[in-house]
Every structure is written in structure tokens, then in C-alpha cells.
Amino acid sequence: MIFRNRTDAGQRLAEKLEHYAGQPDVIVLALPRGGVPVGYEVARTLGAPLDVFLVRKLGVPGREELAMGAIASGGVRVLNEDVVSELGIPEHWVDQVAARELDELRRREAAYRNGRSAPDVRGKTVILVDDGLATGASMRAAVAALRKLGPARIVVAVPVGAAQTCDEFRDVADEVMCAETPDPFYAVGSWYADFDQTTDDEVHELLARARRPEPEPAVHV
Numbered sequence: 001m002i003f004r005n006r007t008d009a010g011q012r013l014a015e016k017l018e019h020y021a022g023q024p025d026v027i028v029l030a031l032p033r034g035g036v037p038v039g040y041e042v043a044r045t046l047g048a049p050l051d052v053f054l055v056r057k058l059g060v061p062g063r064e065e066l067a068m069g070a071i072a073s074g075g076v077r078v079l080n081e082d083v084v085s086e087l088g089i090p091e092h093w094v095d096q097v098a099a100r101e102l103d104e105l106r107r108r109e110a111a112y113r114n115g116r117s118a119p120d121v122r123g124k125t126v127i128l129v130d131d132g133l134a135t136g137a138s139m140r141a142a143v144a145a146l147r148k149l150g151p152a153r154i155v156v157a158v159p160v161g162a163a164q165t166c167d168e169f170r171d172v173a174d175e176v177m178c179a180e181t182p183d184p185f186y187a188v189g190s191w192y193a194d195f196d197q198t199t200d201d202e203v204h205e206l207l208a209r210a211r212r213p214e215p216e217p218a219v220h221v
Contacts, residue, residue: 025125028043029126052207
């Protein structure tokens with residue numbers, strides 16, 4: 001199955017999540033940027049609010065490609081204790097990197113939300129959406145961080161993912177919905193006809209559109 005674009009992928013994913021439609025405690029959180037067009041379609045179909053959940057990797061100083069942890073929306077920090085311990089990374093290094101990444105995370109949140117505060121997810125069913133799962137590193141950090149904020153249930157939902165990665169998430173999320181798990185997988189973009197990068201402006205517009213009330217149907221007399 002090749003998705004035309006992220007909108008098409010979101011619509012197809014939403015069909016798999018229809019059992020959450022109309023439930024008042026459901027909120028859709030999308031990972032920017034590519035997850036937002038997908039999440040918009042899911043939220044629209046389910047009649048649920050849409051917001052973003054940002055994750056920033058904490059790279060080891062001098063080896064930034066290696067993650068020693070991550071921070072996420074709400075200022076939640078998740079550390080990879082194995083990496084920190086094995087490399088003997090001092091706490092002040094972690095604090096310095098985390099402070100820098102937190103500044104960038106807050107800047108992006110402010111840009112996307114126009115100053116609105118992050119939604120309260122305590123006791124909610126949170127559907128965490130991205131455009132696909134390859135290694136799942138960002139999504140794993142997002143789940144770990146989100147769990148600390150006290151939701152009742154976390155659902156990881158993507159249109160396409162590597163089968164092994166999707167299976168691994170069953171140990172950390174309450175429900176996993178990978179609409180398609182092709183084998184061999186290759187890469188997320190392989191399953192989209194149009195996989196152009198989502199822009200910040202598109203994210204901003206979709207979040208604004210999601211907050212606008214649906215127009216009332218016309219009444220013909």
C-alpha cells in the first residue's frame with residue numbers, strides 16, 4: 001500500500017481508530033512536523049482535539065548523533081542511563097545540553113501554539129501520532145516522557161511501520177496501531193508517493209484549523 005501523501009495516510013489511519021470516535025477523554029498529539037498532517041486527519045475523524053508533542057534528542061557532547069536522552073513537551077526529561085553510565089557523562093553536561101534543547105523546544109512550542117499552554121493529559125487517552133515508525137527512537141522518547149504526565153492510556157498510531165518496531169512498542173504503549181507493516185520495510189518515505197517535508201507554516205495552519213469549529217450544515221427549507 002502506497003499512501004498518496006500524509007493526508008491520505010491520516011485518513012486511512014483514522015479508519016483503524018474509529019472505536020475512539022466521540023469519546024470525550026481522547027486527545028490526539030502529533031509529533032512535528034510530519035506527524036501533524038496525519039494527526040489532523042485522525043483528530044478530525046474522531047472529533048478529538050489536536051495538539052503537538054515535541055521531542056528533542058540530548059546528544060552526547062562531541063558525539064551529538066549518540067543520544068544520552070531526550071526532553072519533551074512539558075519539560076519532561078528522559079535519560080538513557082546505560083549511555084550516561086558507560087561514558088561517565090557528568091551531570092552538569094547533561095544539564096547544559098538539556099537547557100539548550102529545552103530553549104529550542106519551548107521556542108518551537110510557542111511558534112506552533114501561539115503562546116497557548118500545553119494541554120493537560122492527566123487521565124486522558126492520548127493517541128500519539130507520527131507519519132511512520134522506522135527505528136522508533138523519537139516515538140519511544142515521546143512515550144516515556146508522556147507517561148510521566150499521567151495519561152490514563154497511550155495509543156501509538158502510525159500509518160506505516162517496520163513490523164519489529166511496531167511489535168516492540170507493545171511493551172511500552174497501551175495500544176499500538178500500525179496500519180501497514182510491509183516487509184521488507186526499507187524506510188518510511190518509501191510508502192508515500194509524496195513525502196515532501198512538512199513546513200512550520202503548514203503545522204501552524206493545521207493546528208489553527210483544528211481549533212476552528214466545524215461549520216453548521218446548511219438547512220434547506
